[in-house]
Amino acid sequence: MIARASAGLLIAGALAGSLAGAGASTHTPAHDGEFLVLAGDFHVHGFPGDGALPAWALRDEARRRGLDVIAFTNHNQRLAGRIGRFVTGDTATPLVLRGEEITAAHYHIAVVGIERAVPGTLSAAEAIAAVHAQGAVAIAAHPDKMFWRGLDEAAQQTLDGAEIAHPMILGDPISRAQLIAFTRSTRELNPRLAAIGSTDYHYRQPMGLCRTYIFAREYSEAGVIEAIRAGRTVAFDPEGGTYGDPDLTEAVDRVRTAAQPPAAWRRILDAVSGIAGMLGLLGLIVFRNAVPRVAPGGASPLGAEPSPVTNALGRAPSGETRRQDPLHRVPKNIVRSVHHPTRLPRFC
Ligand SMILES: [Zn+2]
Numbered sequence: 001m002i003a004r005a006s007a008g009l010l011i012a013g014a015l016a017g018s019l020a021g022a023g024a025s026t027h028t029p030a031h032d033g034e035f036l037v038l039a040g041d042f043h044v045h046g047f048p049g050d051g052a053l054p055a056w057a058l059r060d061e062a063r064r065r066g067l068d069v070i071a072f073t074n075h076n077q078r079l080a081g082r083i084g085r086f087v088t089g090d091t092a093t094p095l096v097l098r099g100e101e102i103t104a105a106h107y108h109i110a111v112v113g114i115e116r117a118v119p120g121t122l123s124a125a126e127a128i129a130a131v132h133a134q135g136a137v138a139i140a141a142h143p144d145k146m147f148w149r150g151l152d153e154a155a156q157q158t159l160d161g162a163e164i165a166h167p168m169i170l171g172d173p174i175s176r177a178q179l180i181a182f183t184r185s186t187r188e189l190n191p192r193l194a195a196i197g198s199t200d201y202h203y204r205q206p207m208g209l210c211r212t213y214i215f216a217r218e219y220s221e222a223g224v225i226e227a228i229r230a231g232r233t234v235a236f237d238p239e240g241g242t243y244g245d246p247d248l249t250e251a252v253d254r255v256r257t258a259a260q261p262p263a264a265w266r267r268i269l270d271a272v273s274g275i276a277g278m279l280g281l282l283g284l285i286v287f288r289n290a291v292p293r294v295a296p297g298g299a300s301p302l303g304a305e306p307s308p309v310t311n312a313l314g315r316a317p318s319g320e321t322r323r324q325d326p327l328h329r330v331p332k333n334i335v336r337s338v339h340h341p342t343r344l345p346r347f348c
């Protein structure tokens, strides 16, 4: 019963999310002087891999969110990005760029414009060098304090960008201060470091919640990479933070003021979608294994069974051997989150 209700919630969340974006028109990039001002999210996970949506659906979602460009950055693999590139084409808009999140124990780096995957077994500086050898750019992903040891000075000197706006900072002043501190210290070594805002989208937070405005000379992968490499970016978070060169930040304020904000009903449906989706998913994970066993002879097992929650957590009652590992039934990406080496199971 509860599992069915959870499935219903999950479906309701998906429907609400679809309705929130229904009818949204294609976003037209703004201009500022000689530059196009492109809205981008350079940290997006997709299917097959670490995210819920395949590339073609991600592109539609990016369009609904008013984004001009996204990068497909699954953990340590490029398969989904290759499929996405094949399906969406090189020049279709919004642009879907080839990427990877190089995922190591002591650093995560979001890469944009990569052709071949870079393993997470290298040091951060070595990984960045391998990225540059392919003409791509390397962005420190959610560089809070736990990653500072891995993102050492050698890495800071060659990074192209750092996420200063990320959902982890929303309502969390400590995380916000740590991402700001990392960007400041890196800029002392590397003044052209691009300020990046990314959502680290897997399935829950709306894509583009945190975003980057790029001042590009052309609307292409090469144009985006050149702008990041030159540091012509402004990072934005929905709590009002903008980060970057003051002239560029003023230009972004003008662009955002001129743009129509999403209607209230879309924002409400977004919130409903997120809450219903999370509750539904949680319910399915916790209660899917809660179907009572039928004892031999058909006797009711009630009273002899551990509670559904206890069972789902894999704790066998005293005197009874654990019968199953509940994690084997959880979607693979959730298992990966549980075993993720960071403290960021929602955003990685
Ligand atoms: Zn990560």
Ligand SMILES: [Zn+2]
Pocket (backbone or CB within 6 Å): 043, 045, 101, 141, 200, 347, 348
């Ligand atoms: Zn990530």
